[in-house]
Amino acid sequence: MSLQVVLRAGRAVRGRLPLSSVCHGARAVHGAALRSTGRRSLLVAAGAAVTAGLVAGYGHLQRADMASVDHGEDLDRRVAAFMAPPVTELERLRRSGGDMKTRMELLIMETQAEVCRALEEADGGAGFTVDRWQRTEGGGGVSCVLQDGNVFEKAGVNVSVVYGYLSEESIQQMRSRGKDLKTKDGKLPFCAMGVSSVIHPKNPHVPTIHFNYRYFEIEEADGNKQWWFGGGTDLTPTYLNLEDVVHFHQTLREACDQHNPGFYPKFKKWCDDYFFIKHRGERRGVGGIFFDDLDSLSKDKLFQFVKSCAKAVVPCYVPIVNKHKNDSFSPEEKMWQQLRRGRYVEFNLVYDRGTKFGLATPGSRIESILMSLPLTARWEYMHVPPPESREAEILNVLREPKDWVH
Amino acid sequence: MSLQVVLRAGRAVRGRLPLSSVCHGARAVHGAALRSTGRRSLLVAAGAAVTAGLVAGYGHLQRADMASVDHGEDLDRRVAAFMAPPVTELERLRRSGGDMKTRMELLIMETQAEVCRALEEADGGAGFTVDRWQRTEGGGGVSCVLQDGNVFEKAGVNVSVVYGYLSEESIQQMRSRGKDLKTKDGKLPFCAMGVSSVIHPKNPHVPTIHFNYRYFEIEEADGNKQWWFGGGTDLTPTYLNLEDVVHFHQTLREACDQHNPGFYPKFKKWCDDYFFIKHRGERRGVGGIFFDDLDSLSKDKLFQFVKSCAKAVVPCYVPIVNKHKNDSFSPEEKMWQQLRRGRYVEFNLVYDRGTKFGLATPGSRIESILMSLPLTARWEYMHVPPPESREAEILNVLREPKDWVH
Secondary structure, three states: OEEEEEEEEEEHHHHHOOHHHHOHHHHHHHHHHHHOOOOEEEEEEEOOOOOOOOOEEEEOOOOOOOOOOHHHHHHHHHHOOOOOOOOOEEEEHHHOOOHHHHHHHHHHHHHHHHHHHHHHHOOOOOOEEEEEEEOOOOOEEEEEEOOOOOEEEEEEEEEEEEEEEHHHHHHHHHHHHOOOOEOOEEEEEEEEEEEEEEEEEEEOOOEEEEEEEEEEEEEEEOOOOOEEEEEEEEEEOOOHHHHHHHHHHHHHHHHOOOOOOOOOHHEEEEEEEOOOEOOOOOOOEEEEEEEEEEEOHHHHHHHHHHHHHHHOHHHHHHHHHHHHOOOOOOOOHHHHHHHHHHHHHHHHHOHHHHHHHOOOOOOOOHHHHHHOOOOEEEEEOOOOOOOOOHHHHHHHHHOOOOOOOO | OEEEEEEEEEEHHOOOOOOOHHHHOHHHHHHHHHHHHHEEEEEEEEEEOOOOOOOOOOOOOOOOOOOOOHHHOOOOOOOOOOOOOOOOOOOHHOOOOHHHHHHHHHHHHHHHHHHHHHHHHOOOOOEEEEEEEEEOOOOEEEEEEEEEOOOOOEEEEEEEEEEEEHHHHHHHHHHOOOOOOEEEEOOOOOEEEEEEEEEOOOOOOOOOEEEEEEEEEEEEOOOEEEEEEEEEEEOOOOOOOHHHHHHHHHHHHHHHOOOOOHHHHHHHHHHHHHHHHHHOHHHHHHEEEEEEEEEEEEEEHHHHHHHHHHHHHHHHHHHHHHHHHHOOHHHHHHHHHHHHHHHHHHHHHHHHHHHHHHOOOOOOHHHHHHHOOEEEEEEEOEEEOOOOHHHHHHHHHHHOOOOOOO
């Protein structure tokens, strides 16, 4: 596993970092940050790379330098609002404003900042810790984690932008999904980026949310470029609150319907199928949307769709948080939440593709991959809630997914 | 998944069950138990079969009926001490006293009872709940679980005796370990049995223990029978106590040395290699012994070795429990225990072969497989103990295994 210097600092530090030096490497940054701010920051030696299934080597997928002359000031303004400087050098982003990789990197950084700020406001106490890390093999990321807040037990919002050559395992996995990939000497240069998040609240009446939006480019041996989008947003409540679930699905449906009326029903079902804990015969939660390998429309149209989904994260979730964050709850309700957290761990460690490939991949940043796990979880032998109880009510829904909006 | 009627009852119920009816099927037993005892017992519909990687069909591996005339009274005496009646009918066990399957079934039932009784005594409060279950495809098991006792947070000791045809996945896995297996129409009749246990105490100064001893028989297409033993015992402390670890390894070493001076060093290393959490670069604990596919000596010699290992479980562990069960501990020490429990979950769900195959296998009894998970666990982002701390001390040992006895 390659070791990298990682900058870890409170969010307040970030705004003071000289962007130009940050974008040239974390080592330089760290020194600069320490000297220029004098605030608490921490050097951590850690492996890098969150996107799963990647191995060594710098790829050929250089950003197309399509200059966008009127892009300068707007870019500075956008970047200033991020939780940390973007992974790609600012000058390169400036020169390639029309390239999808640039547009997507800015979108995922922006989504990270929007979600983190909205959660900090809802929490009213704790702030996100920001870790900016680099991956020797190419790229890096920004991990934002809030732990033990007023409202949130553990909230992680992670961005990664990585490139290099795909691992054998990833190539096989993509082929098994039906992709026709022409390699050269077994190699496939790629670029992958995404924002990925899991938010575990303290109160059992506030549900857990997960979302992830990602973009892939692959360059085949004959120069052909493949690309696709993937992603989704899904909700995992401890107890069923019909109004909340309908609001959540309705907000996602509206985001989808702007682009294609077939998207929501298709991606809703995909979500129910994907988040299935087979050995329990239960879904992880009440679903949402999930999609992968999306390349059937133009890049721009699909980007606009993904952007709508990303923009829907805060409105589909934060109102539910605010509605329930002060609800009273019993020790029994907290315990049921902890048992459901155990199932969350089971799904993530046993089935989740990203987690599995991440763990199997040398050079992965394990702490970023496993930040999806809850702060605490519980397993009881033969726990069966009484029929007609509120615990049995949510179990029924997890066993037989419903249509929440029509 | 096939549904089975399962008898769940307090241990006190067991002694009153009419053995002859029990051994002819759990349905009959349940009625008998309810009527004859009137105590709390519970019908649970659940899939059956703990041993991983098994599928439908009754196998050809009938117990060789080697009568053992002077075996009668002795057998009754042994069986009366078990936590529940054995899986195989008593009459059949009586008729086949010299067969290895009979000898092993009696050993694992006996080990289960010895360990459960010793743990109940050490706990001084809670007793084991006993679930006796059957598997439609062939065989069954006895799961004993103690939860939320004085000393133990969660303790499971499970016996399973299953037969039928091996799954494709199991055949492939065995071949990948180097076994040459001749199938007939792709089928391989097998019989597998074992005792498997994980004990999680409450006090962070009392370590977790795991042990598992198992016996396999396979009948190839040409009538050739393959057999082997597998197993091991390993310790997972939250904090390093040198005296405890030396006692544990020394007891295992003595059990091994009675049979072959090469066993302990070989199986100690195998254990360190097997219980490796690759993505963390850490072992799960301070090791012990682990072995598989053991068939290089006579059946009887290896059985005697496995018996010594099984008999060593109580003396290698219970003195450590009694020594530390009343130790005082701080909230910080309890929290470090919970973080280590998180790593235990990671190993079991991501790497453990038995768990993985069990979860992937239709008809498995999930509650018995996952009883190995702790009652509670914790994951913190970027938790790094201070150097020179007691937390860092055990981490160093988990990263670089030591030789504890010479």
